[in-house]
Amino acid sequence: MQVEKFYYDNKIVKAFGLATILFGVVGMLAGLWVAIQIYYPESSLNLAATTFGRLRPLHTNAIIFAFVGNASFAGIYYSLQRLCKARLFSDKLSWIHFWGWQAIIAAAAITLLMGKTTGKEYAELEWPIDIAITLIWVVFGINMFGTILKRRERHLYVAIWFYIATWVTVAMLHIVNSIEIPVSALKSYSWYAGVQDALVQWWYGHNAVAFFLTTPVLGLMYYFLPKAANRPVYSYRLSIIHFWALIFIYIWAGPHHLLYTALPDWAQSLGVVFSVMLIAPSWGGMLNGLFTLRGAWDKVREDPVLKFMVVAITCYGMSTFEGPMLSLKNVNAISHFSDWTIAHVHIGGLGWNGFLAFSILYYMIPKMWGTNLYSKKLATNHFWLGTIGIILYAVPMYWAGFEQSLMWKQFTPEGQLKYEFLQTVTNIKPMYIARSIGGALYLVGALMMVYNIYKTIASGKFIANEAAEAAPLVKGEHAKKEYWHRVIERKPVTMLVLSLVLVAIGGLVQMIPTFLVKSNVPTIASVKPYTPLELQGRDIYIREGCYTCHSQMIRPFRDEVKRYGEYSKAGEFVYDHPFQWGSKRTGPDLAREGGKRNDSWHYIHMYDPRAMSPGSLMPKYEWLLRNKLDVSSTPAKIRAMKTLGVPYPDGYDKIANDDLAKQAESIVANIKKENEKINVTPDKEVVALIAYLQRLGRDIQAEPKKQPIAENK
């Protein structure tokens, strides 16, 4: 048979690779900055844009979508062409994908710093950007499937299965979680409310980790590890089981992020069971990776690429062991809302994602420039610095999480809480400092890589189009009868549909009953919609990213009920578009903040938190005292909420601002009565925020006393 000559497109891989490096450094810098802000709040520069609540989403989004995203695209485009023995489907689509994605990243960076956020973790980007992501994702899909369809290799190697599952699942997750109703060009409300919003969000959040940070990277592992070790994967059979079991089980586990919350119990248990089962496929994959190196460990000593991979795969194994442990309810009772979670995700982020990204960069770049790595020694130093950085990051965070959580739960013999919340925070300040040193070491390692890669590129000549040849596929070549399974794994579209069916099942089983069975969200008669001023205040709360440090979910534990009040009920959140339960308590829970302190306390606290709580780590929010509240948006917001089913009276949008003004006046009168030195006018943003904070959790106080809160099931 005639072999065909063709060329691999290295240019697009180069572009994504360089973007990976750039955004990796930017994302890590943002991470280091927020880490320092936690123990040194003044380092926020007292600017709205650079304060923790806005910078932290920038860090997470930059690392997930810009660093790991670009690294995955680079690795996928490099390996896909070679596994399919074909150039990418369309150069034009490749470049639309590249520039489109970078434009999304730029738009994300700008809007997040402006405080334009949906308030849902890792899905913070506002609706126009959500649409852009969908379009670019379709472009990526067409390009990938086009390449697969014109391939010259009959079989689809397992790495490609992982890429297919990534594409289809991320599409599904992104669309379902981003359903929102636009209020203005850069503001929207989540379609879902309260418990349902939480379930959809964490179904998304958990599976974004699974299908954006895990499956594409596993695909890369299955290609680059055998390449770097120059031997096939340990067990291909195991890799098939790994793939199907992983994508099937992962999707069910989301509710483990909501243990002990107001989510229905059956959904929590479902999440726990599937999380525990996840150990099996994850460890199957880890062992498959490590066993690939059997008899080749001498190469690990020589080759920095393999060094990074070994630690990456080990970290994958560690975090996928830890994940199921954290999803056990008794462990979660200690770990949740604490820094333990932060440690856990950074084993995954720094170890698994970061190190695997570094390893493929060190592998691809010398190959694409037809040269050798400038300095293996420098790369080895990067490896050690990074590894020590990870340890120095994670150990203090584990310690801090454990210690703080136990302090929360301590009682004196008299039955009083032993520690104030603030004491439990200031106590772990040294851990926060150690963590930022670990992060800094990791960043220095990454900068060494930048230099190493720069020198490598300078010493080689870029091969934009790499020549290759292969025989074309002939239809009907496999005329003899085959097993049906071999037929399936040769058919990419069938794979796509099968993967979608599999991942959809888990989501449907969780969501349909939560949406459709009324008893899952018992209503409480006294829970009423927010007033216009409170709604505006709530949007300020979301804008400033308060949910990155404050939860609004009191779990049914003795210490939490004692510290914060009656535990949270599902029915209290029915008007919360989006929900604001949070996932981390750097500050105390705010679910029942309403009425605990007076208005002037909040006013001064926003101006300077340390004036009211000495030693507090909260940033100053001076601009809230200066900024005028934009009331022109009130009618549109009320209309949007009405569309979503919040029972405001008909025509209320037209008179909402009158009520808003009245409530603002009364709050200002209160503040002046409490502290006559405070000079505040009703048109300021801080007034709206105070209105919201004072409303939090108060509705059920209106329920008749001396009997359990009635839940109308």
Added chain:
Amino acid sequence: MKFINYLEKVSNVGIMGIVSLLIFVLFFTVMLTWVFRTKKKDLQEISRIPLDN
């Protein structure tokens, strides 16, 4: 427009649990049958694909 209350009276919602379990067991049975009925030679051949380029 509201999501809650739509299928409040959904009949036999209890069947979802059983269906889920069945899907789960069936899925693993089919997958493991597939994997273990595939010949080792074929798998070895496929696992060498990354090394061929």
